Amino acid sequence: MATEHVVTWICHPDDFLPEYVEKITARMEERWAEPCAKHGFSFRFISANELVPTCGDRPRLWHNGVDLLETRQAYIVDDVSGDPQATHFLRGVYRAIDASDSVLLNRSLVGSESLERDKLAILARASVLGIRTPKTVALPFGRYARRGLDVVREEIGEGPYILKAREMGTGVGVLKLDGFAQLRAAVDIVSQTGQNYIVQEYLPNRGDLRVAMVEGKFVASMLRTPAEGSYLANVAQGATATANPDVTAVISDVEQIVADLQADYLCVDWLLTENGPVLGEWGTAMAEFSTLPEPARSQLADAFFAWVDRLLSEGGAVTAADEAR
Template sequence: MYSPLRPADPSSTTPVERVVNWVYNPDDFNPSHLDKIIADITDRWNAQAARHGFGFRFIPASELTPTCVDRPRLWRGGVDLLETRQCYIVDDIGNDQQAVSYLHGISRIIDASDSLVLNHAMAAPEWLERDKLAMIGRAAQLGLAVPKTVALPFRRHAREGLAVVRREIGDGPYILKARESGTGFGVLKVDTFEQLRSAVDIAAQTGKGYLVQEFLPNTGDLRVAVVEGEVVTGMLREQVAGRYLSNIAQGGEATPDTDLSGVLDDCLRVVGALGADYLCVDFLMTERGPVFGEWCTVMANFSQFPEPARTDLADAFFRWAGRLLDQRSRD
């Protein structure tokens, strides 16, 4: 339906290798937690990938060196990975800005080659993949219901945003979160304005951009997966009793959800506006109806979904990736 990924050079003779490489920063997590994440995802990805003739591997960004002398190259242990046309997912959201910048460099040198960065599968600007403020603004422009949101100024100026928070959102409760983050990491529920003031003082020292949003009581978070313009599946993530986060990585519980009628038009409007080949769109299920939360690229991967939704989405994902590789090979 869309063709946001740059077409191959028609004169290219680069051989195709059906592999998905997930590039990540190993320093963002405690090593034992990282080992568990990698083991869990690898187990699920290997089985699904093999059914479609794909291989799968995680690669630490610290093992890669992007270069361009005669052409774009990506070196790992003396081997140029860009000698063959492969698929990549580059996890370029993190807490260390220098590491994030390096990950951007890796993804952009891959983009300059015949290989594919699958999380760049939208025609919209790259920053719309990860900036929650930009997502909220674009969703509101498209007519979706969105939470009241205020972006805080930087460093010592952060408190200057609190008067706007009180005027636009009220006296709480609030959600404080980083503009560019994922998996529910560092998302803080704050009950009072006094607590928010202290939380903002701490957040201002991190060097990251932060948002304050109204806290919306909800029955869960609905994630809808759309691949090549077709709604594939959905899941409802619910909080454990007494908690406020529904993210699977933060202890939320997921069930397949096939009743997507209340958000279907919104999802298709978002995907059409972004020109997105693969996108997951999240909604908080509130008393006033579904409220847009965020959207996610292929880093919101099929392994998080419960069965049978997991296999349905994996099938759609690998068919799409395979077609992209085949198209580049023919071109």
């Protein structure tokens, strides 16, 4: 099978206003252009609503009459959405690519695919490694959501709290709630969304530290500091970013996580509290280089494309995730 040095990002833009999607897409394409050219790659976005996965003699992924899986390429599938039906479809696309000869960059670790995106699964895995995590309660679904409130009160207390979807990113739908009455009202609302939510203790912090690891080696870091009066450290939500802060306080824990997951590519996020770092979450290829400030952005881009090139190369290195399948 012929190989093309193409990275395709498959997404579901219908979750956001068109002008927001255009802004973020333009920014990413601008930041991907130079490193792609430097490493001999091309980059493109494809909306999931333009795709049709099939399986006969082999997995196929049709896009405007062309089977994208006819050649060996690299893919990132942004497989979370506020629309449950869209989420299921995105995961169908994810699994078709994963079963093909192409490279699914999301699958950079060993274990359930939930470890790539599900905050509850991530924190549960980290906790058994002895890594400090925020107190977290997963709310039951639908009309049963209120049954989780007594558990929240018992395990977390009277607040403040953070309420967020288990599988969304970029700070979307994250609520800070001052007390139990606010939480109860918010739970009544989110229980009708069709998504699953978690409640966490709110931990005052001076920012969010991201540590990027590629093929077992530290590559770059970023400190995201919330805007004045904000509790969100996402750059897309107004936070400021600083390149390559010191990672001494967390690097041994990061290396333990990477070794446990046998992760080829992983970005691990930490809340920097007054009592020390606390794990926020981690991400695979969707936690890519474009949000980092320079020079961390170029450092991570160089390592990222070298890794992808090795995966695509004929007879190239077999990843830890491949060996475990």
